[in-house]
Amino acid sequence: MSTTNTGFLEDFAAMSGFGATPGGGVDRQAGTPADHATRKWFGDWLARHGFAESLDEAGNQFGTLDLVPGAPYVLLGSHLDSQPLAGRFDGAYGVLAAAHAAARVAAEARAGELEPVCNLAVVNWFNEEGSRFTPSMMGSSVFTGKLPLRDALATTDPAGVTVAQALAAGHRRPDASAPVLADVARYAEIHIEQGRSLEEGGTQVGIVDRTWAASKYRVTVDGAQSHTGSTRMEDRRDALYGAALVISAARDLAAEFEPGLLHTSVSEMHVLPNSPVTIARQVVMNLDLRSPDEDVLARAMDLLGKWIGAAEERSRTDIALELTHRWGLVAYQPEGVALGRASAERLGFRHTEIMTVAGHDSTNLKDVVPTVMLFVPSVDGISHNEAEYTRDDDALRGVELLTEVARRLVRGDLAGLEPERPGR
Amino acid sequence: MSTTNTGFLEDFAAMSGFGATPGGGVDRQAGTPADHATRKWFGDWLARHGFAESLDEAGNQFGTLDLVPGAPYVLLGSHLDSQPLAGRFDGAYGVLAAAHAAARVAAEARAGELEPVCNLAVVNWFNEEGSRFTPSMMGSSVFTGKLPLRDALATTDPAGVTVAQALAAGHRRPDASAPVLADVARYAEIHIEQGRSLEEGGTQVGIVDRTWAASKYRVTVDGAQSHTGSTRMEDRRDALYGAALVISAARDLAAEFEPGLLHTSVSEMHVLPNSPVTIARQVVMNLDLRSPDEDVLARAMDLLGKWIGAAEERSRTDIALELTHRWGLVAYQPEGVALGRASAERLGFRHTEIMTVAGHDSTNLKDVVPTVMLFVPSVDGISHNEAEYTRDDDALRGVELLTEVARRLVRGDLAGLEPERPGR
Numbered sequence: 033m034s035t036t037n038t039g040f041l042e043d044f045a046a047m048s049g050f051g052a053t054p055g056g057g058v059d060r061q062a063g064t065p066a067d068h069a070t071r072k073w074f075g076d077w078l079a080r081h082g083f084a085e086s087l088d089e090a091g092n093q094f095g096t097l098d099l100v101p102g103a104p105y106v107l108l109g110s111h112l113d114s115q116p117l118a119g120r121f122d123g124a125y126g127v128l129a130a131a132h133a134a135a136r137v138a139a140e141a142r143a144g145e146l147e148p149v150c151n152l153a154v155v156n157w158f159n160e161e162g163s164r165f166t167p168s169m170m171g172s173s174v175f176t177g178k179l180p181l182r183d184a185l186a187t188t189d190p191a192g193v194t195v196a197q198a199l200a201a202g203h204r205r206p207d208a209s210a211p212v213l214a215d216v217a218r219y220a221e222i223h224i225e226q227g228r229s230l231e232e233g234g235t236q237v238g239i240v241d242r243t244w245a246a247s248k249y250r251v252t253v254d255g256a257q258s259h260t261g262s263t264r265m266e267d268r269r270d271a272l273y274g275a276a277l278v279i280s281a282a283r284d285l286a287a288e289f290e291p292g293l294l295h296t297s298v299s300e301m302h303v304l305p306n307s308p309v310t311i312a313r314q315v316v317m318n319l320d321l322r323s324p325d326e327d328v329l330a331r332a333m334d335l336l337g338k339w340i341g342a343a344e345e346r347s348r349t350d351i352a353l354e355l356t357h358r359w360g361l362v363a364y365q366p367e368g369v370a371l372g373r374a375s376a377e378r379l380g381f382r383h384t385e386i387m388t389v390a391g392h393d394s395t396n397l398k399d400v401v402p403t404v405m406l407f408v409p410s411v412d413g414i415s416h417n418e419a420e421y422t423r424d425d426d427a428l429r430g431v432e433l434l435t436e437v438a439r440r441l442v443r444g445d446l447a448g449l450e451p452e453r454p455g456r
Numbered sequence: 457m458s459t460t461n462t463g464f465l466e467d468f469a470a471m472s473g474f475g476a477t478p479g480g481g482v483d484r485q486a487g488t489p490a491d492h493a494t495r496k497w498f499g500d501w502l503a504r505h506g507f508a509e510s511l512d513e514a515g516n517q518f519g520t521l522d523l524v525p526g527a528p529y530v531l532l533g534s535h536l537d538s539q540p541l542a543g544r545f546d547g548a549y550g551v552l553a554a555a556h557a558a559a560r561v562a563a564e565a566r567a568g569e570l571e572p573v574c575n576l577a578v579v580n581w582f583n584e585e586g587s588r589f590t591p592s593m594m595g596s597s598v599f600t601g602k603l604p605l606r607d608a609l610a611t612t613d614p615a616g617v618t619v620a621q622a623l624a625a626g627h628r629r630p631d632a633s634a635p636v637l638a639d640v641a642r643y644a645e646i647h648i649e650q651g652r653s654l655e656e657g658g659t660q661v662g663i664v665d666r667t668w669a670a671s672k673y674r675v676t677v678d679g680a681q682s683h684t685g686s687t688r689m690e691d692r693r694d695a696l697y698g699a700a701l702v703i704s705a706a707r708d709l710a711a712e713f714e715p716g717l718l719h720t721s722v723s724e725m726h727v728l729p730n731s732p733v734t735i736a737r738q739v740v741m742n743l744d745l746r747s748p749d750e751d752v753l754a755r756a757m758d759l760l761g762k763w764i765g766a767a768e769e770r771s772r773t774d775i776a777l778e779l780t781h782r783w784g785l786v787a788y789q790p791e792g793v794a795l796g797r798a799s800a801e802r803l804g805f806r807h808t809e810i811m812t813v814a815g816h817d818s819t820n821l822k823d824v825v826p827t828v829m830l831f832v833p834s835v836d837g838i839s840h841n842e843a844e845y846t847r848d849d850d851a852l853r854g855v856e857l858l859t860e861v862a863r864r865l866v867r868g869d870l871a872g873l874e875p876e877r878p879g880r
Binding site: 286 | 650704742
């Protein structure tokens with residue numbers, strides 16, 4: 033049941049064949065055939081390595097290893113779903129690293145090399161990416177009580193398929209035995225950085241101490257249909273022009289602050305009627321603002337509000353913003369950061385504390401369970417792109433680090449920190 | 457077989473029920489069930505009024521009335537297809553006006569009230585709008601030899617359905633007896649203005665003397681996918697930001713010229729991957745420039761080329777323009793304009809010569825056949841919008857005018873003008 037470094041790279045190559053794209057990436061959006069094929073492969077891997085596989089109602093896929101009857105779990109995991117035309121590392125690296133780390137620690141415990149106080153479980157969170165079904169981090173949001181299960185299951189993709197329908201096409205039905213939040217004592221996750229700080233700093237691993245704050249909006253621009261040719265320019269109420277002004281304003285907004293203080297983007301857009309001869313009556317798009325400083329987000333939104341007023345006037349449209357998802361600048365538990373740092377030091381890895389700009393399933397978990405979040409470097413910081421890459425030695429160092437963290441969590445090194453549960 | 461004004465309004469109301477929308481408009485894009493239902497209704501109308509119905513391979517629907525065995529046709533028509541969520545008048549008004557005018561003139565000829573030298577035919581051109589299948593004016597482009605039939609039939613809509621497949625769902629198959637270009641001696645069309653010049657001038661009818669020049673482009677913006685959150689602003693190659701800069705530049709371009717000298721628009725956009733968490737790698741959109749002065753179009757494109765260079769630099773994207781459709785500033789035959797004017801004068805209608813900004817099927821026909829193009833007022837110039845409206849008295853005056861034009865054409869008043877055929 034023990035695994036080796038060589039085994040990890042071989043497994044990772046095999047897993048990367050599911051949804052593989054010609055450009056060297058993967059395309060396996062949540063609940064698609066490629067995602068289900070990867071989940072099936074992972075379920076088989078778990079079974080081959082002695083894990084009991086189970087699925088919860090939200091589509092989260094677990095593998096459990098019982099070491100101490102009745103004890104809570106140390107849960108390790110990430111997500112196997114991807115963006116369209118994405119890289120092979122985002123999420124998938126962390127799930128496989130979790131599985132290898134858990135298998136090794138369980139083998140050590142069973143060999144009497146460590147004294148476990150917890151059981152071990154790994155998880156593949158459903159739909160972390162949110163590209164097909166919004167919002168992102170869906171499975172871990174349901175698991176942590178932040179999103180009602182029925183809302184998640186009723187969410188539709190652009191073709192009208194619900195999450196419930198997409199999940200029903202998978203390789204197994206939900207199990208009553210799947211872990212629930214109350215069963216989890218500790219959580220750990222490892223992920224590629226998706227930025228270039230570690231690489232630029234010559235650092236081998238990152239211990240995440242905080243997450244950037246993020247505010248996500250739905251922007252609706254309402255204009256009026258008219259003929260693209262014959263309508264006088266001054267008579268137009270062009271929703272696509274209004275949208276273009278918002279996109280430019282969002283970009284200009286980032287330039288109003290010190291570099292690195294504000295990231296803004298618009299990346300998804302739906303135009304009605306989207307005809308070559310009719311001016312758009314409506315555009316619906318997303319707007320994503322992130323900052324390591326919540327005050328910057330507030331100041332940015334004040335400023336953007338004024339600019340949007342000007343865009344409305346200029347384009348003769350009505351522009352409405354609706355907050356759809358946000359998370360604050362919440363620190364990871366300092367004790368967990370200290371445990372991650374001690375683990376890296378024991379292994380002799382060059383390490384640093386680091387903030388995460390991207391959201392992760394651990395963003396949800398850390399709010400309710402003591403959590404350790406780890407990063408490995410991304411070459412050139414490229415992510416959500418087929419060219420996303422993490423070097424083999426970095427990937428293997430990450431597995432070693434997550435294994436050491438899991439060892440310490442399983443033997444109770446984070447004792448005294450009680451999980452915070454919603455409503456308690 | 458004669459028709460009355462009351463009959464026209466009743467027929468128009470009945471026809472407007474096909475594809476009717478809650479906002480008082482119609483939605484019957486080319487080859488959809490709503491378009492086919494309207495075509496079937498029109499075919500039945502033709503049969504009830506003594507026309508022989510026929511269809512050509514490009515989906516153009518004809519009704520012929522033989523008065524002079526072997527003589528060529530005076531062809532009257534427009535189109536029944538619409539933009540999505542469009543008005544009831546655009547195209548459909550002209551087809552029904554043509555049918556009523558032809559029926560009346562034929563009845564007069566058969567009653568010995570005029571001496572015909574031509575036969576009469578009406579036409580519903582397939583896919584004038586071009587919203588579902590690009591380019592616009594498809595049926596009349598094939599009929600006049602400007603677009604190969606096989607290219608038209610192979611054109612796909614966004615769902616991958618071809619024109620050939622969409623036409624096969626219609627109420628009848630093509631007929632070998634359908635008129636071809638060589639059978640047509642004269643063409644006349646009446647349409648709503650889709651602008652507000654007639655209304656502002658207190659004029660009742662317009663005789664179109666020229667068409668604005670138009671240049672249409674496909675714009676492709678190539679960037680690179682990356683994470684909307686974690687990618688540093690300076691590392692981004694955001695195709696949607698590049699597209700927004702082009703949309704703004706196109707609008708600013710119009711402001712560089714005297715009001716009314718240049719109309720610009722972008723109205724259709726396809727974003728890849730169109731995900732909320734991934735910066736767009738590619739945007740493909742249209743760009744439509746129109747002017748009553750071909751030199752203005754040339755100067756505008758020079759200027760836009762420079763601005764696009766700046767947009768590429770600012771957004772770190774590559775932006776390519778490809779010309780997809782153009783028509784020049786071609787005059788309608790002065791003899792046809794004179795005949796239209798004389799007809800309006802005989803009826804005592806306040807009239808003016810006017811340019812058309814929008815393209816029409818007559819834009820194609822006038823290049824190869826002596827053509828008379830007529831306008832009736834549009835309230836507030838609203839078009840491609842459910843609120844598009846032409847008052848009953850204006851609509852009826854238009855039918856009267858088209859009838860008078862048809863009378864004169866059928867009795868040979870435009871003698872001496874020979875049709876110009878491509879390749880002759």
